[in-house]
Amino acid sequence: MADQILEQGTCYDNLRVLCKEVGHRLSGSPQAEKAVQWGVKALKAAGADTVWLQEVKVPHWVRGPISASFTSGAEQFTLQPLALGNSEGTNGQTIEAGVVEVSTWDEIKQLGAQGLLKDKIVFINHRFNQKNINTFFSYGDCAGYRVRGAIDVSRYGAKAMLLRSVSTKNDEHAHTGMMMYNDSLAKIPAIALSLKDADLLSQRLKLRMPLKMKLKADCKMLPDAVSYNVVGEIRGSEKPEEILTVGGHLDSWDVGEGAHDDGAGCVQSIEVLHTFKAMNLQPKRTIRAVLFMNEENGARGGRKYAELAKTNNEKHLAAMESDAGGFSPRGVGLEMSEAQKTSVRKWRHLLLPYGVYDFELEEGGVDISFLRKEMNTPLLGLLPDSQRYFDVHHSANDVFEAVNERELKLGALTMTAMMYLLSEHGL
Amino acid sequence: MADQILEQGTCYDNLRVLCKEVGHRLSGSPQAEKAVQWGVKALKAAGADTVWLQEVKVPHWVRGPISASFTSGAEQFTLQPLALGNSEGTNGQTIEAGVVEVSTWDEIKQLGAQGLLKDKIVFINHRFNQKNINTFFSYGDCAGYRVRGAIDVSRYGAKAMLLRSVSTKNDEHAHTGMMMYNDSLAKIPAIALSLKDADLLSQRLKLRMPLKMKLKADCKMLPDAVSYNVVGEIRGSEKPEEILTVGGHLDSWDVGEGAHDDGAGCVQSIEVLHTFKAMNLQPKRTIRAVLFMNEENGARGGRKYAELAKTNNEKHLAAMESDAGGFSPRGVGLEMSEAQKTSVRKWRHLLLPYGVYDFELEEGGVDISFLRKEMNTPLLGLLPDSQRYFDVHHSANDVFEAVNERELKLGALTMTAMMYLLSEHGL
Numbered sequence: 001m002a003d004q005i006l007e008q009g010t011c012y013d014n015l016r017v018l019c020k021e022v023g024h025r026l027s028g029s030p031q032a033e034k035a036v037q038w039g040v041k042a043l044k045a046a047g048a049d050t051v052w053l054q055e056v057k058v059p060h061w062v063r064g065p066i067s068a069s070f071t072s073g074a075e076q077f078t079l080q081p082l083a084l085g086n087s088e089g090t091n092g093q094t095i096e097a098g099v100v101e102v103s104t105w106d107e108i109k110q111l112g113a114q115g116l117l118k119d120k121i122v123f124i125n126h127r128f129n130q131k132n133i134n135t136f137f138s139y140g141d142c143a144g145y146r147v148r149g150a151i152d153v154s155r156y157g158a159k160a161m162l163l164r165s166v167s168t169k170n171d172e173h174a175h176t177g178m179m180m181y182n183d184s185l186a187k188i189p190a191i192a193l194s195l196k197d198a199d200l201l202s203q204r205l206k207l208r209m210p211l212k213m214k215l216k217a218d219c220k221m222l223p224d225a226v227s228y229n230v231v232g233e234i235r236g237s238e239k240p241e242e243i244l245t246v247g248g249h250l251d252s253w254d255v256g257e258g259a260h261d262d263g264a265g266c267v268q269s270i271e272v273l274h275t276f277k278a279m280n281l282q283p284k285r286t287i288r289a290v291l292f293m294n295e296e297n298g299a300r301g302g303r304k305y306a307e308l309a310k311t312n313n314e315k316h317l318a319a320m321e322s323d324a325g326g327f328s329p330r331g332v333g334l335e336m337s338e339a340q341k342t343s344v345r346k347w348r349h350l351l352l353p354y355g356v357y358d359f360e361l362e363e364g365g366v367d368i369s370f371l372r373k374e375m376n377t378p379l380l381g382l383l384p385d386s387q388r389y390f391d392v393h394h395s396a397n398d399v400f401e402a403v404n405e406r407e408l409k410l411g412a413l414t415m416t417a418m419m420y421l422l423s424e425h426g427l
Numbered sequence: 428m429a430d431q432i433l434e435q436g437t438c439y440d441n442l443r444v445l446c447k448e449v450g451h452r453l454s455g456s457p458q459a460e461k462a463v464q465w466g467v468k469a470l471k472a473a474g475a476d477t478v479w480l481q482e483v484k485v486p487h488w489v490r491g492p493i494s495a496s497f498t499s500g501a502e503q504f505t506l507q508p509l510a511l512g513n514s515e516g517t518n519g520q521t522i523e524a525g526v527v528e529v530s531t532w533d534e535i536k537q538l539g540a541q542g543l544l545k546d547k548i549v550f551i552n553h554r555f556n557q558k559n560i561n562t563f564f565s566y567g568d569c570a571g572y573r574v575r576g577a578i579d580v581s582r583y584g585a586k587a588m589l590l591r592s593v594s595t596k597n598d599e600h601a602h603t604g605m606m607m608y609n610d611s612l613a614k615i616p617a618i619a620l621s622l623k624d625a626d627l628l629s630q631r632l633k634l635r636m637p638l639k640m641k642l643k644a645d646c647k648m649l650p651d652a653v654s655y656n657v658v659g660e661i662r663g664s665e666k667p668e669e670i671l672t673v674g675g676h677l678d679s680w681d682v683g684e685g686a687h688d689d690g691a692g693c694v695q696s697i698e699v700l701h702t703f704k705a706m707n708l709q710p711k712r713t714i715r716a717v718l719f720m721n722e723e724n725g726a727r728g729g730r731k732y733a734e735l736a737k738t739n740n741e742k743h744l745a746a747m748e749s750d751a752g753g754f755s756p757r758g759v760g761l762e763m764s765e766a767q768k769t770s771v772r773k774w775r776h777l778l779l780p781y782g783v784y785d786f787e788l789e790e791g792g793v794d795i796s797f798l799r800k801e802m803n804t805p806l807l808g809l810l811p812d813s814q815r816y817f818d819v820h821h822s823a824n825d826v827f828e829a830v831n832e833r834e835l836k837l838g839a840l841t842m843t844a845m846m847y848l849l850s851e852h853g854l
Contacts, residue, residue, distance in 0.1 A: 002558065002560070003558045006557045006558055007558060130433045130434050130833070131429065131430045131433055131434060133429070133780060133781055133782060133837070168832075168833060328755070328812045328814050330782060353560065354560055355560060355757060355812070357784050385755045385782070385812065387755050387831055387833040387834045387837065388831050388833070388834070391831065404814055404815050404818065405595075406557070406562070406595060406814040406815070407814045407815070410560070410814065
């Protein structure tokens with residue numbers, strides 16, 4: 001199985017096509033539509049017995065031109081901002097306001113209560129905690145500011161929210177990602193700055209000279225669009241009614257190429273089917289590769305998949321997702337009962353020779369989480385090395401060239417091995 | 428210790444200076460001399476109690492212009508060759524000859540015995556075995572052809588040797604590396620081709636049309652030059668006479684920037700001292716960071732260090748090297764007695780939270796191997812993830828940008844942790 005994937009695997013070539021011929025593919029965009037067609041073709045080429053689409057309504061957010069500049073004393077600076085996903089724009093107006101920097105929820109609360117955020121552009125300069133070995137722990141902390149920061153500062157009358165990008169890389173690329181509004185508060189623009197821009201702005205604010213910013217953004221939310229999950233399966237030979245799902249999400253943010261997030265998870269899931277076919281292995285249980293739509297700004301695809309599974313009274317034995325990048329795998333997260341964890345951990349020694357040793361974390365994946373909510377399905381999550389993920393995540397850095405072929409393939413191998421073991425032995 | 432290195436560590440900034448201000452630094456070159464000065468400065472800045480140089484005579488090989496092109500039928504193709512290190516050139520002449528492709532030692536023997544390699548350019552197209560999970564196992568196999576291929580084909584009268592680069596990356600960059608001659612045989616030029624060029628040549632040879640190659644190379648070996656190992660130490664508070672060595676090699680090949688190979692090992696070793704100083708930790712035993720000269724084409728620095736250690740009757744408790752790239756660490760190789768391995772493995776649980784789990788391989792490092800030969804010193808080798816190393820190794824791809832800051836720092840952390848444990852508890 002390792003030899004097949006490392007020597008004959010097609011996931012890297014598939015990823016090249018997805019990244020270079022389709023490109024980034026935000027839900028509702030023409031590229032997302034093209035990606036659906038690509039997915040159907042790739043699953044058929046992998047040898048799936050059946051390939052079908054699941055229709056799903058998705059949010060349709062579009063990014064327009066954006067500009068941000070500020071004067072500090074006599075000097076003028078131009079930033080390279082990037083609107084957060086789902087953000088409203090400035091309605092054709094230019095916002096002109098002073099900037100207040102904060103770095104924690106407490107600080108927002110304190111300054112807000114004193115009226116100091118009113119009519120200001122609030123700059124949330126919360127730093128990524130480099131101390132965690134698993135960078136997802138630091139991400140969780142920062143992502144809260146990204147998702148809910150605009151709500152919180154809008155509560156105190158802020159005109160816009162600027163966010164230090166949730167990123168480990170000190171460069172000029174801003175990182176986008178989902179944000180949310182509270183319908184009872186003003187929907188102010190929410191915009192990410194690269195670490196370089198954030199540091200520049202912070203330095204200039206420290207000078208305590210008059211600082212005035214101009215901000216204009218044309219992003220907006222359109223009515224929901226129709227899109228699809230793409231599903232391909234190999235029917236089980238002994239217990240076809242028992243379904244194993246392996247997946248990634250097909251949509252991506254509208255910058256870069258969505259290579260690690262989550263082209264990797266898609267092509268790895270397709271590789272699972274391809275490997276069974278290429279090796280002429282007939283799984284005992286049914287294995288489905290699912291390319292979920294809209295993980296990034298709504299998770300509508302994941303919801304739909306679980307909803308249909310429930311409606312159709314399907315029996316889902318387990319589901320596994322790869323949505324943490326196409327890096328060298330180190331483990332498999334387990335979100336299931338303790339008894340089920342014990343069963344899976346018995347296979348640990350089979351994975352160790354491939355560098356996959358960590359079966360301790362409670363991790364599944366966003367798209368498959370709805371299967372657990374609806375049907376208590378046991379979940380597995382691929383755990384790649386996390387050091388580089390937030391260098392590229394949701395930014396122009398997330399391109400095909402940032403993916404290493406062998407690392408991607410070892411992730412696919414880990415998923416295939418887990419699917420094989422589950423299809424042979426159940427759970 | 429982890430917090431200090433991940434947040435305040437200087438190894439990544441040091442690496443930037445080494446790569447961008449010094450650049451590549453082959454033994455005997457002006458850049459190697461500059462690197463020695465850089466090393467002294469960096470070790471002093473890290474807070475070493477003492478910094479000194481160890482003079483060492485090194486081979487002085489220089490690369491000149493090179494060209495290779497061939498005609499196949501009516502078509503002409505230009506290659507982008509790269510001489511292997513230590514190779515002789517074509518003495519101002521242009522070699523014109525037919526090309527014979529071989530891929531194994533057996534094939535060389537068979538064709539050679541039939542006289543079919545005589546007066547030919549022999550193209551050794553031995554492929555990197557992608558099946559091994561640890562890429563160093565495949566490297567070992569391929570490197571044999573690089574090191575001894577010219578000897579073997581010269582024995583059968585070949586005019587030159589072309590080698591498929593020892594590489595995992597299918598691109599246009601050739602990978603150099605050390606080769607050797609046998610003084611009793613003609614010293615023919617030995618030249619690497621990128622995987623793209625190797626595949627092109629192989630395809631054209633398969634057409635069985637007349638194929639003629641022109642080859643010219645001006646590389647040559649000059650008389651030995653004077654250079655230096657750079658050593659910095661923190662003297663132990665309780666057992667200063669017991670020495671722990673931690674090192675990497677300062678020289679690199681003369682392409683790229685020697686970032687992973689082995690700028691990483693140098694800056695990580697310097698980080699060990701920096702961390703002790705920054706945290707105000709006084710090691711019980713003496714810790715020496717050593718930047719070895721000439722690992723790539725002679726290992727004279729490693730030999731000299733061990734020779735001086737023996738002459739001076741030093742007591743070397745253990746030595747650790749980082750020379751497998753600045754990637755996310757996965758383990759520590761142990762080249763020592765079984766009893767010593769058992770002692771080191773008792774610390775395994777301390778390293779596991781940092782993703783360092785593999786203490787099984789018998790691995791030290793080239794430079795420190797002489798300490799073991801001369802004085803039976805126990806050796807440790809940092810084992811980073813090996814998936815990407817041979818994409819960059821000895822090629823133009825090995826630049827600062829290919830190194831991830833967090834991965835590099837986690838390697839430095841692993842080395843610092845091992846040095847701390849050894850300095851506290853001995854071995």
